[in-house]
Amino acid sequence: MKKVSVECKNICLSYGNNEVLKNINIKIEPGEFFALLGPSGSGKSTLLRLVAGFNQHNAGQLLLDGHDITHTPPHKRNIGMVFQSYALWPHLSVWDNVAFGLVERKLPSAQIREKTATALELVGLSQFAKRRPNELSGGQQQRVALARTIVIEPQVLLLDEPLSNLDKKLRIQMRRELLSLQRRLGITTIFVTHDQEEAMTTADRMAVLDHGVVQQIGTPTTLFDYPVNRFVANFVGTMNTLEGKVIARDTNKVSIHVDTIGELHIPVNGDIPEGEFLAASFRPHTLQIHPANTRQDPNFIWLPGVVEASEFLGEFTRYQITTGNTLITADQTHFSEQKKLQIGQAVSLALTPSQIRLLPVPTTITG
Numbered sequence: 001m002k003k004v005s006v007e008c009k010n011i012c013l014s015y016g017n018n019e020v021l022k023n024i025n026i027k028i029e030p031g032e033f034f035a036l037l038g039p040s041g042s043g044k045s046t047l048l049r050l051v052a053g054f055n056q057h058n059a060g061q062l063l064l065d066g067h068d069i070t071h072t073p074p075h076k077r078n079i080g081m082v083f084q085s086y087a088l089w090p091h092l093s094v095w096d097n098v099a100f101g102l103v104e105r106k107l108p109s110a111q112i113r114e115k116t117a118t119a120l121e122l123v124g125l126s127q128f129a130k131r132r133p134n135e136l137s138g139g140q141q142q143r144v145a146l147a148r149t150i151v152i153e154p155q156v157l158l159l160d161e162p163l164s165n166l167d168k169k170l171r172i173q174m175r176r177e178l179l180s181l182q183r184r185l186g187i188t189t190i191f192v193t194h195d196q197e198e199a200m201t202t203a204d205r206m207a208v209l210d211h212g213v214v215q216q217i218g219t220p221t222t223l224f225d226y227p228v229n230r231f232v233a234n235f236v237g238t239m240n241t242l243e244g245k246v247i248a249r250d251t252n253k254v255s256i257h258v259d260t261i262g263e264l265h266i267p268v269n270g271d272i273p274e275g276e277f278l279a280a281s282f283r284p285h286t287l288q289i290h291p292a293n294t295r296q297d298p299n300f301i302w303l304p305g306v307v308e309a310s311e312f313l314g315e316f317t318r319y320q321i322t323t324g325n326t327l328i329t330a331d332q333t334h335f336s337e338q339k340k341l342q343i344g345q346a347v348s349l350a351l352t353p354s355q356i357r358l359l360p361v362p363t364t365i366t367g
């Protein structure tokens, strides 16, 4: 099976006055596992359904393998979609559910038998062929839905929150199975989810959407380590921010004045004008928490803090710490009981300058 690309070029879609997709530009490479990530209502499902042909865009082009399929009806697109609800036929056996698409396409019965058996084997359900969907667990039903889609050998697989009906443990198991199946088939896959962990653990690359606008496209590590704005930063994890004004800059560093804290000197590559307001941003795991009287290593940026709250999360403890007039989050692993920080305790926070990102301070949009 030839691996194909899927490309959205300047795609816009509105429902009445509601602009749901705004100038979407995404190129999904052949064989890629691509996630569309975003909060509820951001337009993920609308975009997926548009690729399937169930929604029509008002402007732009949709290309499959370089060919414009904007006007190709869904059944001629050779694209398979797995829905959140699975949409299995309750009165048909697992075998008949999976064979359904092949029967509809009037394939010779020997081929139907062979392809159905192969698809069931791929998802590990051969021994359940005679059962009805209501005699299966949620995870097994999900596998039937997958088998039913891949049996028709689509060039593109679309998955709309396929794991959201499963409990957490099963969801983790199923996402591993899904990824391994996708790798074996090498099929270009677009996966919609609002769960950042699901997207980060499965996707080769992903796009983060907000209000119908693509905020950033990249690998999970790029989005985590180099988010372009606070929305992306907070959607793929937790980000601390200290807002300040650029008061000086030289070739490879800027000085930012943060109210109630003072000056921070941060390494940068790009061009940042003096006078600009920026948010010095850093992830909770990049901070080190030390006793208040620690000798300060000049390779770090030091901030004084007071512990406000702590949460024990098993693998680490998450502290809320006030520095200046800002509450920040710091994670500490492997803390023994004696070393556990007390509420109200004064601490020194060590920040690694290279792990600080400078992000735009959002402007208030009116009207």
Ligand SMILES: Nc1ncnc2c1ncn2[C@@H]1O[C@H](COP(=O)(O)OP(=O)(O)OP(=O)(O)O)[C@@H](O)[C@H]1O
Pocket (backbone or CB within 6 Å): 015, 018, 020, 038, 039, 040, 041, 042, 043, 044, 045, 046, 047, 194
């Ligand atoms: N058929 C429709 N008619 C009118 N508005 C619609 C229709 N379908 C979706 N919308 C609107 O389009 C926007 C995007 O919806 P969409 O279902 O694509 O979001 P989503 O990111 O998939 O959200 P969720 O995670 O909740 O499924 C929402 O504001 C929704 O109300």
